[in-house]
Amino acid sequence: MFGGFAKSLFGSSNDRYVKSLNPIVQKIAAFEPTLQALSDEQLAAQTAKFREQLANGAKLDDLLPEAFATVRESAIRVLGMRHFDVQMIGGIVLHRGEIAEMRTGEGKTLVATLATYLNALPGDGVHVITVNDYLAARDAEWMGQVYRFLGLTVGTIIPNLTDEQRRAAYNSDITYGTNNEFGFDYLRDNMKYERSSMVQRAFSMAIVDEVDSVLIDEARTPLIISGPTDDKSELYMSVDAIVKQLEADDYEKDEKQKSIILTESGTERIERMLEAAGLLEGANLYDFENTQVVHHVNQSLRANMMFKADTDYIVKDGKVIIIDEFTGRMMDGRRWSDGLHQAVEAKEGVTIEPENQTMASITFQNYFRMYPKLSGMTGTAATEAAEFYDIYKMNVVTIPTNVGVRRVDEEDEFYKDTTDKFRAIAKKIREHAALGQPVLVGTVSIEKSELLSEFLTQEGVDHKVLNARYHEMEAHIVAQAGRKAAVTIATNMAGRGTDIKLGGNLEFRMLDEHPDLVEGTPEYETEAARIRAEIEVEKQEVLAAGGLFVLGTERHESRRIDNQLRGRSGRQGDPGLSRFYLSLDDDLLRIFGPDTLFAKMMRNNIEDGEAIGSKWLSKAIETAQKKVEARNYDIRKQVVEYDDVMNDQRKVIYEQRADIMDADAVGDVVSDMRTETVNVIVGGACPPNSYPEQWDIAGMKAGLTEILNLDLPVDDWLTEEAIDPEIVEERVREAADAAIATKAAELEPETWTQVEKSILLQNLDHHWKEHLATLDALRQVVHLRAYAQKTPINEYKQEAFSLFQRMLDSIREDVTKTIAHAQFQMQEAPDLPELPDFITTHFDPFTGEDNSNDIDAGTLGRITTQIPPLQMMQPDAEAILGDNPEHWEGRVNRNAPCPCGSGRKYKHCHGAVTA
Known part of the structure; x- marks a missing residue:
């Protein structure tokens, strides 16, 4: 009661904050007469003047009043639109890295020009994030007129751009695009093998339009880049036919949590049916051997009992197309991950597309937290103000309307x-x-x-x-x-x-x-x-x-x-x-x-x-909504907690990749890996404080041959009186170094460096991909540890750390082994086999929703590389295949370039004709 009285007397904290910005707005207004007197050329020259002031030590805050007034005058001349004073307040809020809550129709797009221009002056690049490609292209063209008038460059990131076009857009002063395009470009950049082929540069500032939609609604869903795996359509269809025979008392579903589980009787019944269909090994569904079958049963249950046609998806032209729960739009080209989409396809009796394996992923929370300065604008953010501060450290500021609101909101x-x-x-x-x-x-x-x-x-x-x-x-x-x-x-x-x-x-x-x-x-x-x-x-x-x-x-x-x-x-x-x-x-x-x-x-x-x-009923509804909002916040928090674990590991891997690409030579890294591998092999065979007759000589020799490609007289060394593990390690290390030095001498130093780099990067990527798949599987089952009175997130952290250590050990051993066994012949480097088409998804592990804004990844998900070949010289393709296209079917990879030399994929060229 007293709080309400105080608010009516002194205004809310938001009102007081907005009021405190009025002196700055007055300073901006004071520049207006001066700027109106300038010619177009003189007004455009303001940008060069501001940049000179920055070079001389001025801060952006010092330039703000005059810079904002410059944008206002430019917008009047170019667009015929003048920023209102309340829009100036919105611009200040955006510049300070906060969220401007402005009602629909108050001109958020125009407000963004103020903070965007000011923060683009240092030349580090400002990213303006929109919710769809149409708005990105529209705003870049519309507001771009103001920026270009003032001498700044503007780029747009939309689907189907080449890497060169993307790089040019990111190197512009201001870059417009969707949240998904920026996120997927970041992931794709960190899968490339040369720094020059990456498209993004270091992050500076992002301004997010519809910030609640991007950072709240879509933040439950990680961005995922995946590649195809084996076809399991028959298994999906078989499991679907069995699940459809279940009755209501065979399972329990929780619509609040969007989860479904089998009852005891349902488990027994499905075990009998799976056994009869020959899909079960042994009699127990939950035996280790049946892990994959359990996964398929669970996804089929969700598809049949939780997901509804015309609400969650529609079937169109023989395809299951997801419907976005927030916008009601069809998400053509998007797919649920983890086998759920395949289960829905089996349910609807349409063609089942193969599953995909995760190759890279990141959540929006961790992506946007990489920006040193982040701000946003929307019409509705106040109800989520606590989450914006907890996750992103951004305050929500409600900007007053230019004209009073006359809408009547009835009970x-x-x-x-x-x-x-x-x-x-x-x-x-x-x-x-x-x-x-x-x-x-x-x-x-x-x-x-x-x-x-x-x-x-x-x-x-x-x-x-x-x-x-x-x-x-x-x-x-x-x-x-x-x-x-x-x-x-x-x-x-x-x-x-x-x-x-x-x-x-x-x-x-x-x-x-x-x-x-x-x-x-x-x-x-x-x-x-x-x-x-x-x-x-x-x-x-x-x-x-x-x-x-x-x-x-x-x-x-x-x-x-x-x-x-x-x-x-x-x-x-x-x-x-x-x-x-x-x-x-x-x-x-x-x-x-x-x-x-x-x-x-x-x-x-x-x-x-x-x-x-009734007001009481309306209050009950609001309470129910708050319950759901709190629950959804918990889900997003949980996603962040789990992804934070992976994020630390992701940073390590991506930093190592960058260091390898930037390094003039990586011989020291490879040498350290070889030394550590020798220590592990010898240390495992010769435990500390043991006698030579207790050593596992056979195991050591096998390891030296398998990993280091060495055949050393270890038996003869045992006859020496003063032999100990350190001497053995030193001799093995010298022999390994000598063998690699001989191999390196066969190639030019630059070529050898490239070989080492490519082996390092390929092994790093292969093991990281496998590690992601392991973590995905771990995250799906770790919640069961709660039954043992253990905290799932702590268990996940411990397991993920040990798995990461194991992955680093595997990388070290595999790099050493590959270099030790590689054979090289001087030849002209053939083109690498084309990498598979990557699929980009924005999948929610808790609800199965997909909010990706990407289309078929065949056009924009492919990663071009120039890695020196590691394989032996390949026989001439034409000598094997001949020049008759009829002989190519089954002998040419579907994704490989067509042997006819058209430059297109085989499946889109002669493969399409003969298929």
């Missing part, structure tokens, strides 16, 4: 069941549409969208449906959702990135009505003027009807998503209305809502079709 209405609720919604929509008021309806799934569409059809309401099934029409539908009496049903409106303008959108109306006209021609301008006048008339009619009416058909798990939907209405001072309709059948109430006694009372006391509204 929620509750109904007994879904049918009553949708019937009431349809009637309400008909009433508002009849008044000429546009209505935007938010649903949580395709199924609910189509159900509501049926109710509206019965009511005779003309409407459009925006969901994953009609993805191609999305931009056109959204753009016209503010027209008079328009009714638009949208599945998860969050993150769609398009402002809804009352009266309609000129650009999209021209595209729809006059697609043949070219912008800039007299005919185009004539039609544009006519439509512009129509839009203005229609806008006034919509304003008179009350503006956009946002209607939510149920509450989302996160309050932020509800706020994003509401934020579509009432932009820039427009009037608006919002209301949510709920029923006891809604997932949020059913799974996370008040206890069952309350639900029973509600069911028994509400008549069919009756609606109730």
